[in-house]
Amino acid sequence: MTRVLVIAEHDDAELAPATLNVIGALRALAPQGVDVAVLAAGGESVARSAARIGGVGRVRLLARVENSPCLAAVWASQVAELASEYTHVLAPATTFGKDLIPRAAALRGAGALSDIVAIDGPYRFRRPVYAGNAIVTVEADPERTVFATVRPTAFSAPADEADAPIEALTLDVELPAHTRFVERRGDHRTGPDLQTASTVVVGGRGLGGPAGVALIEGLAARLGAAVGASRAAVDSGWMPNELQVGQTGKIVAPGLYLGIGVSGAIQHLTGIRDAGTIVAINKDAQAPICAAADIVLVADLFTAVPELVDRLDRRGAS
Amino acid sequence: MRRILVGLKRVIDHGVRVHLRPDGSGVVTDGVKMSLNPFCEIALEEALRIREASRADEVVAVSLGPAEVEQQLRQALAMGADRAIRIEAEGALEPLTVARSLLAVAEREQPFLILLGKQAIDSDNNQTGQILAGLWGRPQATFASEIRLGESTVTVAREIDQGIEVLELDLPAVVTADLRLNEPRYVKLPQLLKAKKLPIETLTLTGLGIEPESQFRVIETTPPPSRTAGIRVESVDELVAILDERGLIP
Numbered sequence: 001m002t003r004v005l006v007i008a009e010h011d012d013a014e015l016a017p018a019t020l021n022v023i024g025a026l027r028a029l030a031p032q033g034v035d036v037a038v039l040a041a042g043g044e045s046v047a048r049s050a051a052r053i054g055g056v057g058r059v060r061l062l063a064r065v066e067n068s069p070c071l072a073a074v075w076a077s078q079v080a081e082l083a084s085e086y087t088h089v090l091a092p093a094t095t096f097g098k099d100l101i102p103r104a105a106a107l108r109g110a111g112a113l114s115d116i117v118a119i120d121g122p123y124r125f126r127r128p129v130y131a132g133n134a135i136v137t138v139e140a141d142p143e144r145t146v147f148a149t150v151r152p153t154a155f156s157a158p159a160d161e162a163d164a165p166i167e168a169l170t171l172d173v174e175l176p177a178h179t180r181f182v183e184r185r186g187d188h189r190t191g192p193d194l195q196t197a198s199t200v201v202v203g204g205r206g207l208g209g210p211a212g213v214a215l216i217e218g219l220a221a222r223l224g225a226a227v228g229a230s231r232a233a234v235d236s237g238w239m240p241n242e243l244q245v246g247q248t249g250k251i252v253a254p255g256l257y258l259g260i261g262v263s264g265a266i267q268h269l270t271g272i273r274d275a276g277t278i279v280a281i282n283k284d285a286q287a288p289i290c291a292a293a294d295i296v297l298v299a300d301l302f303t304a305v306p307e308l309v310d311r312l313d314r315r316g317a318s
Numbered sequence: 319m320r321r322i323l324v325g326l327k328r329v330i331d332h333g334v335r336v337h338l339r340p341d342g343s344g345v346v347t348d349g350v351k352m353s354l355n356p357f358c359e360i361a362l363e364e365a366l367r368i369r370e371a372s373r374a375d376e377v378v379a380v381s382l383g384p385a386e387v388e389q390q391l392r393q394a395l396a397m398g399a400d401r402a403i404r405i406e407a408e409g410a411l412e413p414l415t416v417a418r419s420l421l422a423v424a425e426r427e428q429p430f431l432i433l434l435g436k437q438a439i440d441s442d443n444n445q446t447g448q449i450l451a452g453l454w455g456r457p458q459a460t461f462a463s464e465i466r467l468g469e470s471t472v473t474v475a476r477e478i479d480q481g482i483e484v485l486e487l488d489l490p491a492v493v494t495a496d497l498r499l500n501e502p503r504y505v506k507l508p509q510l511l512k513a514k515k516l517p518i519e520t521l522t523l524t525g526l527g528i529e530p531e532s533q534f535r536v537i538e539t540t541p542p543p544s545r546t547a548g549i550r551v552e553s554v555d556e557l558v559a560i561l562d563e564r565g566l567i568p
C-alpha cells in the first residue's frame with residue numbers, strides 16, 4: 001500500500017499555495033490520506049492550515065529552531081529520516097522543492113523525479129524534458145521510496161476541506177551546522193503572485209528599459225495581473241530575477257498570458273505552455289511567439305499598450 | 319593544491335528544436351548539433367575566474383559519457399581547465415549514478431569546491447549537485463548567481479522564487495550555477511587546436527566501483543499536448559473585443 005508524505009513549503013507563517021496543488025495531485029494515491037510534514041521553528045499556524053486541506057490524513061509537525069529559515073541540508077536529514085515510513089515523498093517543483101528533495105533522496109540511497117506533470121499510477125509518472133518539447137513516461141522502482149517534485153500548475157488544489165489531526169514529532173537526528181543563512185532579498189512587489197495569478201503580463205527585451213517596464217506595470221495593474229519577465233528583461237537589469245518565466249524561471253499557467261516585446265524562445269514558451277489564452281503583442285509578425293499565441297497583435301508596444309490601457313479605462317468608466 | 323572540480327555534460331545545443339522519433343523511443347540525436355550544457359559552461363567559467371584570481375590552483379573538468387564527450391572536455395581545456403577526466407559511460411545516466419561517480423573522483427582529487435550546472439537542459443533534472451552534496455555530507459548552494467570565496471567558507475547568492483537568498487557554506491562544498499552567475503568566455507581557434515593535443519584521462523564506472531542505477535525506466539517519449547492555431551487581430555479594439563467575449567478581462 002502506498003503511503004504518501006508531502007513536505008509543506010511555507011515561510012513559518014503561511015503555507016505556500018503550491019503545497020496545495022501537490023496534495024491535490026497525490027490524494028488519489030493515498031487511500032488513508034496524504035501526510036503533510038511541517039518543518040518549522042514554531043509552525044502551529046502552518047500546521048493548522050495544512051490540516052484543513054482536503055485529502056490530508058495527518059499533519060506531522062517537526063518544530064526545531066534550526067528549521068527556520070529553511071536550509072535544504074538541515075531539512076533533508078529530517079525528511080530522509082521520516083521517509084522510511086513512506087512509499088512516496090514529494091514537494092512542489094519550486095526552488096524550495098528542487099533544492100530539498102534530491103538531497104533527501106540521496107541520504108536514502110535513492111534518486112528523484114523532477115517536475116511530475118501527470119500521475120498514471122503509483123509508480124508511473126510523466127514529466128517534461130528538453131524544455132517541455134517532449135514528455136517522458138517513467139516507471140519508478142517500487143522497491144524504493146519515490147522522491148519527487150510535482151509541478152504545481154499541472155494539478156489543481158483540493159476544493160474541499162478536512163480536519164486532520166496534528167501530531168507533534170521529535171526526531172533524533174543530528175543536523176548539519178555547515179550551512180548558514182545570511183539574508184534574503186526580495187523585491188516585495190505588490191500585486192498578485194506570478195505563479196498563482198489568473199492573468200500574467202510578461203515583458204521582454206522589446207520594453208527597451210524602465211519606461212517600457214512602467215508601461216506593462218500599468219497594464220498589469222489595470223488587469224489585476226501579475227508581472228513577469230523574459231530572461232533578456234532580467235539580464236538587462238530592468239526586472240528582478242524572481243519574475244523570470246521559462247525553463248529556468250517560473251512555470252505559469254494563468255487563464256490569460258500577455259507577452260509584450262517577447263520573442264518567444266523555446267526556453268520561454270515552455271514556461272507558458274499551459275496558459276489558457278496566450279496573447280502576443282510584437283512588432284515582428286515572424287517572432288516565434290506569434291506562431292505559438294492564440295491571439296496576435298502586430299504592433300509597436302509603445303503605442304499598443306497605452307491604447308490598451310486607455311480602452312480598459314474607458315470600459316471601466318462606462 | 320587548492321582544486322576545483324567541475325562537472326560537464328554534453329547535450330543537444332540549446333538552439334536546436336528537438337524532434338521526436340515517431341516510435342516514442344526518444345529524441346533524434348543523429349546529425350544534431352551537440353554542445354556543452356550552458357549551465358556547465360557557466361560553472362566552468364566561474365572556476366576559471368576563481369583560479370585566475372589566485373584563489374585556486376587547479377581546475378579539473380569531469381564528464382561522464384561516451385567518447386564523443388571528449389569534444390566538450392576539449393572545449394573545457396581550451397577555455398582554460400588544467401585537466402580533463404572522462405568517465406566512460408553509455409546511454410542515459412540517472413543523476414544518482416553521475417553524483418556517485420563525481421563523488422568517487424572527488425575522493426581522489428580532494429577539491430575544496432565542486433561546481434556543477436544547476437540543470438542539464440536535456441533531461442531538465444536539476445538534481446545532481448544536491449544528490450552529490452547529500453552523499454558527500456557537505457553543504458550545497460543551488461542556483462548560484464554570485465560566489466564569494468573566503469578562507470574556509472564560501473558565500474553564495476542564490477536565485478530563488480522569492481528573490482535572492484544568501485548562504486554561507488563551510489568548505490568543501492557543492493555549488494550549482496544559474497544563468498546570471500557570469501558570461502562564459504569565447505574560445506578562440508588556436509586554443510581549440512592546442513586543446514586537441516592535450517591528454518584526457520579516462521576512467522571507468524567499474525574501476526570506480528560504481529554500478530549504474532536503474533531506479534527509473536523511461537517507457538516512452540511523446541510530444542507535448544499541442545495548442546490550437548491562433549488568430550491575428552488588426553487593432554487594440556479588436557483585441558479588447560475578443561478578450562471581453564471570452565470573459566478574460568475585468
Ligand SMILES: Cc1cc2nc3c(=O)[nH]c(=O)nc-3n(C[C@H](O)[C@H](O)[C@H](O)COP(=O)(O)OP(=O)(O)OC[C@H]3O[C@@H](n4cnc5c(N)ncnc54)[C@H](O)[C@@H]3O)c2cc1C
Pocket residue numbers: 203204205206207229230231232233244245246247248249250260261262263264265266267268271281282283284287299300301302332356357439
Ligand atoms: C539554458 C537557457 C535557459 C534559458 N531560460 C530562459 C527562461 O527561463 N526564460 C526566458 O524568457 N528565456 C530563457 N532563455 C533565453 C531565451 O533563449 C531568449 O534569449 C530570451 O527568452 C529572449 O528574451 P526576449 O524575448 O525578451 O528578447 P528577444 O528575443 O530579443 O525578443 C524581443 C522581442 O521584442 C520585440 N520588440 C522589440 N521592440 C518592440 C516594440 N517596440 N514593440 C513590440 N515588440 C517589440 C522584437 O520583435 C522581439 O520579438 C534561456 C536560454 C538558455 C540558453
Ligand SMILES: Nc1ncnc2c1ncn2[C@@H]1O[C@H](COP(=O)(O)O)[C@@H](O)[C@H]1O
Pocket residue numbers: 324325326327328355357358361380381382383411413416433434435436437438439441442443444445446447
Ligand atoms: N554526464 C555528466 N557528466 C558530468 N557532469 C554531469 C553529467 N550529468 C550532469 N552533470 C552535472 O550535473 C549538473 C546538473 O545536471 P542534472 O541534475 O542532470 O540536471 C550538470 O549541469 C552537470 O554539471
